[in-house]
C-alpha cells in the first residue's frame with residue numbers, strides 16, 4: 265500500500281494527521297527544517313511523536329533539509345544522532361553533508377533525498393541511490409509518464425499529491441534570498457512569489473508568479489499503479505484542520521471511495537486546484553492566488569472537519585482472554601493483529617453475593633475500546649462459576665492491558681540505529697591558487713568572438729550551441745554547460761555524445777544527474793552553483809563523486825567562503841545576473857506554444873526581472889534585476905581558485921571588457937564604467953542570508 269505521508273508542523277497537526285489515518289508523517293526539529301516558521305518540534309517532542317506514531321504503526325521522518333554552513337555541521341551531527349537513537353524512521357535531506365555524516369557515523373540510518381535536490385531523471389535517481397538514499401522525493405513538475413519511469417528504478421519515489429506549488433523548481437529558487445536575504449534553501453522563504461507582480465501588461469493587479477495549489481487525488485489510482493511508494497501532502501505551515509481533511513480525503517481516494525472535494529478545497533486552496541504538471545499541461549490554468557472567498561470558505565468547514573479527528577483511528581483489532589478463577593489473581597491477556605501480546609493481572613476474586621461474573625458481563629467492559637487504537641475482535645473466557653469482580657476493575661484491567669500493548673507495539677516498530685561520532689573534515693585539504701583564474705559561461709556564440717582565450721581558463725557554452733562552438737573556438741578551453749532541468753534525458757545524452765565527438769571534454773554540471781552522464785560519456789566534471797554547496801563536508805562529497813572543482817553557492821558570504829576547508833578548488837559566481845527562479849511555467853506566455861519569449865517580471869516596487877525563456881529545454885529562468893559585479897572587490901575574497909563570469913545579454917565587446925576587468929587589468933583610478941553599466945550588486949557575499 266502506498267504510504268499516506270502527512271505534514272506535521274506542530275504537535276496539534278500531528279494528532280490530527282494520526283487520527284485522520286495517515287501512515288507516515290514528516291516533521292521538522294527546532295533547527296535545519298525547511299519550514300523554519302512552522303512551530304516545529306523540540307527533541308523531547310520528537311521522542312514523544314515517535315512513540316505516538318510507532319504505537320499506531322505510523323512512520324516518522326524528520327526533515328533536516330536546509331543547506332548547512334560549516335559552523336552548523338556539529339550541531340547537525342547531533343540532530344542526526346538524536347534521530348538515530350530515538351528511532352526516527354528516516355531523515356529527509358538535501359545537503360550532501362548529511363550523506364557524509366550518515367555514511368561515517370550511522371550507515372544504517374535511512375535517508376531520503378528531499379525535493380530540494382531536484383531529482384527528476386533516471387540518472388538523478390541512480391546518483392541519489394549511490395549517495396546512500398533509499399528514496400527520492402521527486403520534483404513537482406513531472407508528468408505521470410516520467411513519474412512512472414522513475415518509480416520503476418532503483419530506489420523508492422515519493423511524490424507530492426496535494427498542497428501548495430512553488431513557481432520555481434524546488435532547490436533552485438533564490439528569489440527570497442537574493443531580494444530579501446531570506447534563503448529558501450535554509451527554510452526561510454519569504455514567498456515573494458505570492459505578491460503582486462506582472463509579466464503581462466494589463467491594467468489590473470496581477471500575480472504572475474503565483475500558482476494554484478495542486479491536487480492529484482482524482483488521479484491517485486494511476487499514481488499508485490505507477491509504483492509510487494509514498495504520497496506526500498504539502499503543508500507544514502498549515503492548520504490541523506487542513507491536515508486532517510487532506511489525509512482523510514487521500515485515504516478515501518486511495519481506497520477508491522468518494523471524498524469531499526469541496527470541503528478539501530474550502531479548507532485551503534488558491535482559487536481551486538490544478539493537476540497541470542501531472543498531465544504535462546502548463547499554462548494560464550495553473551496560475552492562481554488565495555482569494556477572500558477561499559479564506560471565508562475555510563471557517564465554515566472547520567466544525568465538520570473536527571469530526572474527522574475527534575476520535576482515534578482504529579489501527580488494529582484486539583483479542584482478549586479473560587481468566588477468573590478462585591484463589592488466583594484475575595488475569596487479562598490481549599493480542600493485536602500483528603501478534604503483539606500483553607498481559608495484566610488484578611486482585612483475587614471474591615465469592616459472589618448475588619450476581620456472579622459471566623462472559624456477558626465481562627465482554628460489556630472489554631469491548632469499551634473508545635479512545636484506543638483498537639477495535640474489538642474476539643474474546644475467550646475462562647470464568648469459574650460463582651465469583652465476583654466489579655465492572656470498574658475489569659475496565660481498569662482493560663485500560664492497563666491496552667496501554668501495555670501500546671508500549672509493546674511502540675517498541676516493535678522502533679528501530680534504533682547505532683551512532684558513532686566521527687570527524688567530518690579529516691580529508692586532505694588543498695592550497696588556494698596564487699591568483700584566481702577567470703572562467704566564463706556564455707549564452708550566445710557571438711559572445712566569444714575575438715575574446716582573448718589566454719585570459720580565460722575555461723569557457724562554458726550551453727548544450728545547444730556546444731558543437732558549433734567547438735568548430736570555431738579552442739575545444740580544450742570549452743566546457744558544455746548543462747541545461748538545469750530536462751524532461752528528456754535520453755535525448756540530452758544523444759546531444760552530449762555529439763558534443764564529446766566535437767572535441768569538448770569538460771562539463772559544467774548543474775544538477776546531480778549530470779555526474780552520471782559525465783561519467784558515462786567521459787567528461788571531466790565541474791559542478792555549478794545549482795549544487796548549492798555551502799559547506800566543506802558537502803564539497804568533499806562532490807569531490808568523491810568525481811568533481812575536479814566546484815562553484816560554491818552564492819548564498820555564502822565572502823568570509824564563509826574564505827573559511828572553507830577545501831578538498832578541491834572552488835570558484836564563485838562572480839559576475840552576471842543571479843538566477844532567481846527556475847520554472848517550468850513561463851510567466852510571460854502562460855500558454856502553450858511559448859517560444860523564446862522576451863520580457864520581464866515587474867514586482868510591486870517596479871523592479872524588473874528579466875525572463876530567459878528556453879522552452880527548447882522545457883524551462884524558463886527568471887533573473888535578478890541587477891547584475892552582480894565584483895571586479896572592484898576581488899581583494900575582499902580569499903580562498904578562491906576561480907571566478908565564474910556568467911554572460912546573458914552582453915555584447916561581445918562588453919564580454920571582453922568584463923573579462924579584462926576581472927583578469928586584473930582593472931584600473932582602480934579609472935574604473936571601466938561600461939562594465940558597470942546600470943545597477944550593480946555585490947549579491948549576498950557581504951550581506952549574507954539567514
Ligand SMILES: [Zn+2]
Pocket residue numbers: 850851852853858859860861877879884
Ligand atoms: Zn516563454
